[in-house]
Amino acid sequence: MATLSDLTLNRLALSAPLPLDSGRDLPGVELAYETYGELAADKSNAILLFHALTMDQFVASENPLTGKPGWWQASVGPGKVIDTDRFFVICANVIGGCMGSTGPSSIGPEGKPWGMEFPVITIRDMVRAQVAMLDQLGIGRLHAVVGGSMGGMQALSFAANYPDRAGRVLAIATTARHSAQNIAFHEVGRQAIMADPEWQGGAYYEGGKGPEKGLSVARMAAHITYLSEAGLTEKFGRRLQDRDSKTFGFDADFQIESYLRYQGLSFTNRFDANSYLYITRAMDYFDLAEEHGGMLADAFRQSDARFCLISFDTDWLYTTSDMREVVHALNAVAAPVSFVELSAPFGHDSFLLDVPALDRVMKGFLE
Amino acid sequence: MATLSDLTLNRLALSAPLPLDSGRDLPGVELAYETYGELAADKSNAILLFHALTMDQFVASENPLTGKPGWWQASVGPGKVIDTDRFFVICANVIGGCMGSTGPSSIGPEGKPWGMEFPVITIRDMVRAQVAMLDQLGIGRLHAVVGGSMGGMQALSFAANYPDRAGRVLAIATTARHSAQNIAFHEVGRQAIMADPEWQGGAYYEGGKGPEKGLSVARMAAHITYLSEAGLTEKFGRRLQDRDSKTFGFDADFQIESYLRYQGLSFTNRFDANSYLYITRAMDYFDLAEEHGGMLADAFRQSDARFCLISFDTDWLYTTSDMREVVHALNAVAAPVSFVELSAPFGHDSFLLDVPALDRVMKGFLE
Numbered sequence: 001m002a003t004l005s006d007l008t009l010n011r012l013a014l015s016a017p018l019p020l021d022s023g024r025d026l027p028g029v030e031l032a033y034e035t036y037g038e039l040a041a042d043k044s045n046a047i048l049l050f051h052a053l054t055m056d057q058f059v060a061s062e063n064p065l066t067g068k069p070g071w072w073q074a075s076v077g078p079g080k081v082i083d084t085d086r087f088f089v090i091c092a093n094v095i096g097g098c099m100g101s102t103g104p105s106s107i108g109p110e111g112k113p114w115g116m117e118f119p120v121i122t123i124r125d126m127v128r129a130q131v132a133m134l135d136q137l138g139i140g141r142l143h144a145v146v147g148g149s150m151g152g153m154q155a156l157s158f159a160a161n162y163p164d165r166a167g168r169v170l171a172i173a174t175t176a177r178h179s180a181q182n183i184a185f186h187e188v189g190r191q192a193i194m195a196d197p198e199w200q201g202g203a204y205y206e207g208g209k210g211p212e213k214g215l216s217v218a219r220m221a222a223h224i225t226y227l228s229e230a231g232l233t234e235k236f237g238r239r240l241q242d243r244d245s246k247t248f249g250f251d252a253d254f255q256i257e258s259y260l261r262y263q264g265l266s267f268t269n270r271f272d273a274n275s276y277l278y279i280t281r282a283m284d285y286f287d288l289a290e291e292h293g294g295m296l297a298d299a300f301r302q303s304d305a306r307f308c309l310i311s312f313d314t315d316w317l318y319t320t321s322d323m324r325e326v327v328h329a330l331n332a333v334a335a336p337v338s339f340v341e342l343s344a345p346f347g348h349d350s351f352l353l354d355v356p357a358l359d360r361v362m363k364g365f366l367e
Numbered sequence: 368m369a370t371l372s373d374l375t376l377n378r379l380a381l382s383a384p385l386p387l388d389s390g391r392d393l394p395g396v397e398l399a400y401e402t403y404g405e406l407a408a409d410k411s412n413a414i415l416l417f418h419a420l421t422m423d424q425f426v427a428s429e430n431p432l433t434g435k436p437g438w439w440q441a442s443v444g445p446g447k448v449i450d451t452d453r454f455f456v457i458c459a460n461v462i463g464g465c466m467g468s469t470g471p472s473s474i475g476p477e478g479k480p481w482g483m484e485f486p487v488i489t490i491r492d493m494v495r496a497q498v499a500m501l502d503q504l505g506i507g508r509l510h511a512v513v514g515g516s517m518g519g520m521q522a523l524s525f526a527a528n529y530p531d532r533a534g535r536v537l538a539i540a541t542t543a544r545h546s547a548q549n550i551a552f553h554e555v556g557r558q559a560i561m562a563d564p565e566w567q568g569g570a571y572y573e574g575g576k577g578p579e580k581g582l583s584v585a586r587m588a589a590h591i592t593y594l595s596e597a598g599l600t601e602k603f604g605r606r607l608q609d610r611d612s613k614t615f616g617f618d619a620d621f622q623i624e625s626y627l628r629y630q631g632l633s634f635t636n637r638f639d640a641n642s643y644l645y646i647t648r649a650m651d652y653f654d655l656a657e658e659h660g661g662m663l664a665d666a667f668r669q670s671d672a673r674f675c676l677i678s679f680d681t682d683w684l685y686t687t688s689d690m691r692e693v694v695h696a697l698n699a700v701a702a703p704v705s706f707v708e709l710s711a712p713f714g715h716d717s718f719l720l721d722v723p724a725l726d727r728v729m730k731g732f733l734e
Contacts, residue, residue, distance in 0.1 A: 059442035065414035120615040180599035181591065181625040187624045188587045190617065191631070192559055195580035220555045224548065225658060229683075232547035236602065238654060246652060248389035248487040250644065254651070256547040257554045264558070277617065284621070285613060316596075316683075350615050 007064050009100040010034060014132050021122040028283070031133050033092035036060050036076060037084035039139070046139050047082065047165070048130065050147030050154035052352075053279055054219075055101035056270055057091045060084065060215035065099070066270050071352060078113060082366065087143060087165045092133055094126040094154075096279050097187075098272035101129075105205060105272045116202035118304055121278060123150070123286045127157045131165070144366055148261025148351035151319065153257040153286050156326065160288055163302035170273040172310045172358070173351040175322040176296055176329070182317065185225050186280040189218030193273050202274050215273040216264030223263045226234035229348030232256065246277070259345070289329075296329035307337040308365040310351075310358065317348040338365070374722065376430050376467040377401060381499050384636050385462070388489040394476060398500050399467025400459035403427050403443060404451035406506070410539070413506050414449065414495065414733070415533070416458040417514030417521035419719075420646055421586075421638055422456045423466035427451065430502030432466070433637050436721060448726045449733065452687035454510060459500055461493040461521075463687065464637035468496075472572060472639045483569035488645060490517070490653045494524045498532070511535035511733055517646070520653050523666075523693065527655055530669035537732055539677045539725070540718040542689040543655040543663055549684065552592050553647040556585030562638050568674065569641050582640040584606040589631045595681035595714030656696075663696035674704040675732040679720075705732070 009032045017025035034057040039046060042255070049059055051071070054157070060076040062069060076082040076089060093101035096118070108114035145166045147155040152174025159169045174180075193199055196214030204210045227235075236256040243253065252258040288298035300307075307330055311323040320341045330337040342357045344350035351358065375385040376399045385393035406413060416426055418438070429436060429462075433701070443449040443456055460468035460625040475481035495654040501509070512533045514522040519541025526536045542549070560566055561647045563581030570579045603623040607613070610620065617627040656663035669676075672698055676688040687708045711717035718725065 086652070116617075120617075162460060176607065179596065179619075180603040180605065181594075181596045183605070183621050183623050184587075184591045184599065184627055187619075187627055188584060188622075190561075191580075192584045194617075195559075195563065195584055213558075217559045217562055217584065218557060220551075220558060224551045225554070227548075229546065232551065236547040238544065238547065238550070238657075242697045250483075250487075250561075250648065254547075254550050256551050259657075260551055260554055263556070281617065283373075290605075337709070353483060 001317060002065055004065060004098070004100065007100070012133055013101060014129065016132075016138060018125070018129050019131065020054075020119055020125045022119055023028065023120045024173060026095065026102065026119060027093060029102045030100070031092045031102075031129060032094070033057050033090060033133065034059065034061060036089040036307065037086040039085050043139055044143060045086065046088045046090060046140075046142050047077070047141050047144045047146055048134065050130075050151035051091060051094065052147075052149035052151050053283065054080075054267070056097065057093045058093045058099075068270075074354065075078055075359060075362070082250040082361045084148070086366060090095050090137075092130050094279065095129045096121045096126070096275055098275040103272070104202065104274035104278055111161040113205040115205065115274060118274070119280060121282050123153045123157050123282050124161060124291065126282065127154050127161060130154075131158075131162055134165075140165070142166040143310045143322075144170060147174070148172035149174055149348065150283055152206075153283065156288055159303050159305055159307070160292065160299035161198060163300075164304055168308070168365065169303075170308045170310075170362065171304045171316055173312055173315050173328070173348055175318040176299075176326050177290075178284050178286050179322070183284045185221060186284050186317070188221050188278050190280060192217040193277060199273065202277075204273075210268075211273045212268040215271065215276060218276060219267040220264040225317045226348045228316065228345060230314060231345045231347050234345065267324075278285070281318065296325065296331035300330055300335050301333045303335055305335070307335055307341045309337065310343045310361060311341045312347070313341055315344055315348045315350065330354050369432055371432060371465070371467065374467070378467060379500055379503060381496065382503060383499075385492070385496050385499065387486055387492045389486055391470065391486045393462070393486060396469045397473075398426050398459045398462070398465070398469075398496060400457060400500065401426065401428060403456040406455040410455065410506055411508075411510060412628060413455045413457060413509050414511045414513060415501065415525075416443070416456055416510050416517035417497075417512065418458060418461065419514075419516035419518050420650065421634070422518075423464065424460045425466075426456065441721065442726060442729070446732045448643040449513070454733070459497050459664070461646065462496045463488045463493070463642055463649060465642040470639070471569065471641035471645055479549045482572065482641060485641070485645060487648055489649050490520045490524050491528060491658065493649065494521050494528060495670040497521075498525075498529055498688055501532075502519050507532070511537060513733075514541070515536040515539035515717065516541055517650055520650065523655055524653075525675070526670050526672055527659065527666035527671040531671055533672050534541060535675070535732065536670075537675045537677075537729060538693070540679055540682050540685055542685040543666075543693050544657075544689075545651050545653050546689070547668060551650045553651050555588050555643055557647060559584040560644060563664045566640065570645075571640075577635075578640045579635040582635050582638065583641060585643060586626045586634040592684045593715045595683065595712060596604050597681060598712050598714050601712065611702060663692065664699035667697055668700045670702055672702075674702055675728065676704065676706045677728055679711045679714070679717040680708055680710045681712055682715045682717065
């Protein structure tokens with residue numbers, strides 16, 4: 001498989017150090033990004049897409065590292081729901097990430113990979129970096145910002161902090177605040193990574209193979225939260241994996257075990273463990289109300305955007321109830337908002353999968 | 368802290384090798400058990416209590432290893448809900464366990480700890496061992512069998528396989544079948560243990576410290592499933608741990624992180640990692656319908672017991688819906704059954720906590 005250093009990526013270097021919520025400045029920030037479609041002469045047709053925790057900028061084109069199609073290729077492209085014949089779609093790898101943007105695996109000021117010397121970042125920091133990118137690209141006001149899951153957090157953060165920079169805000173399967181249970185699952189993953197001796201305090205880039213086992217366990221735990229209980233039952237139930245009866249051993253007797261092990265292992269081929277630590281930390285720190293004096297409504301008071309919020313009935317990671325809190329906050333400041341809970345069997349991952357009703361809602365809102 | 372080998376435990380040696388569902392025989396089985404109250408002259412007042420995954424025989428007396436009160440001391444004792452002035456309560460550590468009954472940490476036939484040479488066991492094997500114990504104690508028919516969670520699985524398995532050996536079956540917060548999601552969470556825990564190099568393929572008893580980090584991660588992941596989302600929010604929310612603001616680091620900033628880390632670490636002081644592997648495997652293998660030709664109702668066709676099933680509305684590990692399947696099976700064979708879903712905020716752990724309605728239902732049923 002290719003490694004990141006083999007790849008030629010589209011990158012933009014920010015012209016100034018990036019101020020962070022921690023009070024530190026991040027020097028030498030580069031953002032790796034992809035664009036789809038053409039920017040109109042009046043620059044009115046740009047959509048900024050934010051990616052989720054383990055995704056990247058390859059929304060609608062083959063990921064050169066994995067060779068797989070873009071993660072939203074079904075919805076983004078010429079003639080598709082997010083129509084790149086009409087819109088200019090931009091997606092950047094988040095800072096802290098591992099697909100070409102500056103993160104813990106990047107070379108830091110001391111000439112070696114940052115590792116755990118990389119500053120802890122926030123969702124707002126990720127957004128701030130992307131707004132700096134827009135500024136350098138000469139894009140003022142966006143037609144829309146769009147994101148699901150952590151991408152939705154960025155969309156809400158964008159709306160709160162850059163209230164006049166987007167006409168539409170589309171946030172899917174997300175929340176304005178990580179709950180105790182959300183934090184708990186992430187903490188399990190972080191502890192699994194840090195428990196792996198190959199993690200070496202994060203300094204595994206030169207020579208070590210990295211905490212593959214720990215990262216794999218972290219991915220397995222998280223993956224369960226992306227799927228609904230009913231979906232798991234339908235997809236796997238108690239079916240056995242390539243055998244007629246239980247082996248009375250510790251092999252992956254059940255399909256669900258085999259599936260999870262595969263999810264864990266394959267993740268380690270494409271994701272950096274330290275990036276996983278930093279991005280989950282950013283998500284856990286996310287509390288949009290707290291950033292605005294404890295009143296979520298105040299986060300949206302200055303916004304001139306139209307909002308569309310979408311939840312899924314089987315999503316137990318970021319629930320309809322979480323989303324309703326955002327709706328109530330928007331209502332409190334009389335922001336134009338439409339909200340829909342869609343029925344889909346796939347749990348949180350529904351936003352990435354084939355849900356025709358999602359396509360219809362998105363298309364209508366972005367018109 | 369004391370270690371198991373320091374303790375004098377009540378043990379009973381089974382007089383014959385124990386036949387296992389795997390087809391193997393387990394030789395030299397010992398069961399460590401505790402009793403509370405007095406056995407009546409006619410032996411009619413015995414209640415067999417089954418413990419949950421990480422519990423043990425110390426139901427109503429101080430656990431000599433941890434120095435903590437018995438895990439159900441609030442409900443079992445003189446004048447309590449399970450009144451030991453009236454009933455003779457027996458609880459044995461399950462085979463595969465690590466509190467004195469034969470398990471992977473016990474000395475095997477080759478004169479060293481079994482480790483992963485210990486046979487894979489099932490819930491029915493656990494029950495079979497305890498029935499052999501009853502036989503040796505001269506106890507024929509029990510007044511009742513009682514258990515929560517994995518204890519409830521044993522209670523249902525007992526009812527199915529020894530249909531005339533108990534007058535009452537009380538099963539709390541349990542299921543007749545481990546779901547794909549249940550298996551998935553256990554598999555994460557097993558992979559966390561096996562990923563720890565200190566696990567050493569299970570042969571860590573002589574000299575090694577054992578896979579403490581892996582076991583701790585396993586416990587953390589499981590612990591989340593024992594608590595309700597609402598309970599976590601109420602107990603911890605996003606409150607910070609002994610600090611006024613986020614540290615922008617990877618310490619346990621949030622109370623929930625600190626709590627989970629403590630739960631993980633303290634577990635490693637009292638539980639054997641291999642036992643965790645074997646017992647979770649037994650639970651994952653549990654499918655009472657499968658053992659009876661795929662028809663759950665057939666499991667109960669021979670039973671002459673009265674049943675009481677109790678679920679909790681916030682339990683998302685073994686849900687009311689799981690329990691209802693058992694009720695429908697019992698209805699299908701016209702077994703006398705009462706079923707109640709209790710409201711309690713604590714999730715799955717409600718069966719161990721102070722829920723007055725649970726006490727009332729149990730007391731009434733066991734009269």
